[in-house]
Amino acid sequence: MTLATLDDYGVLTEPATLTITRLLPGPLERCWTYLTKAELRRQWLAGGEMELRKGASFELIWRNDELSDPPGRRPEGFPEEHRLTCEITELEPPHLLGFTWGNTGGVSIRLEPRGDEVLLTLVHKRLPDRGTMLNVSAGWHMHLDLLVARARGDKPAPFWEGWARLKADYDRRLPA
Numbered sequence: 001m002t003l004a005t006l007d008d009y010g011v012l013t014e015p016a017t018l019t020i021t022r023l024l025p026g027p028l029e030r031c032w033t034y035l036t037k038a039e040l041r042r043q044w045l046a047g048g049e050m051e052l053r054k055g056a057s058f059e060l061i062w063r064n065d066e067l068s069d070p071p072g073r074r075p076e077g078f079p080e081e082h083r084l085t086c087e088i089t090e091l092e093p094p095h096l097l098g099f100t101w102g103n104t105g106g107v108s109i110r111l112e113p114r115g116d117e118v119l120l121t122l123v124h125k126r127l128p129d130r131g132t133m134l135n136v137s138a139g140w141h142m143h144l145d146l147l148v149a150r151a152r153g154d155k156p157a158p159f160w161e162g163w164a165r166l167k168a169d170y171d172r173r174l175p176a
Contacts, residue, residue, distance in 0.1 A: 028118050035097050058087075060083065061082075065160075068156045137166070142159060
């Protein structure tokens with residue numbers, strides 16, 4: 001993949017696998033801390049302490065209303081807090097972090113230096129159905145937009161408004 005082909009939207013690289021990329025300001029080690037340190041990760045995704053050891057369990061704790069100010073209106077059916085127990089399946093600091101994700105095939109996040117920036121490639125495998133695929137695609141897209149904003153020192157866009165817009169976009173972009 002060349003930088004000229006980067007698109008903000010995730011794509012299906014297999015029928016049930018989402019791949020999404022972002023360019024982050026470097027250095028690589030700083031980007032790694034945004035993935036692995038709870039206090040930084042909770043600013044763009046979810047909190048929860050993580051022991052950096054293959055096979056280690058950890059809990060992701062989402063409080064999406066706290067990710068932006070204002071957060072926007074939370075869609076009906078989404079709780080104020082959500083928790084997911086995960087297990088580290090791949091670990092090559094500071095380049096690769098993989099972990100389980102509920103009833104899916106799991107997530108891997110790869111970081112690669114690109115000059116002064118870092119290419120983040122996220123792959124979420126075996127999404128079980130289209131509804132999950134739409135929620136996950138919009139979620140990762142919005143969370144990664146927040147990561148870019150936080151890493152650059154910019155104010156993030158309202159989370160829930162962005163998520164709702166992106167879910168509608170992915171509904172049009174992804175095959176039925």
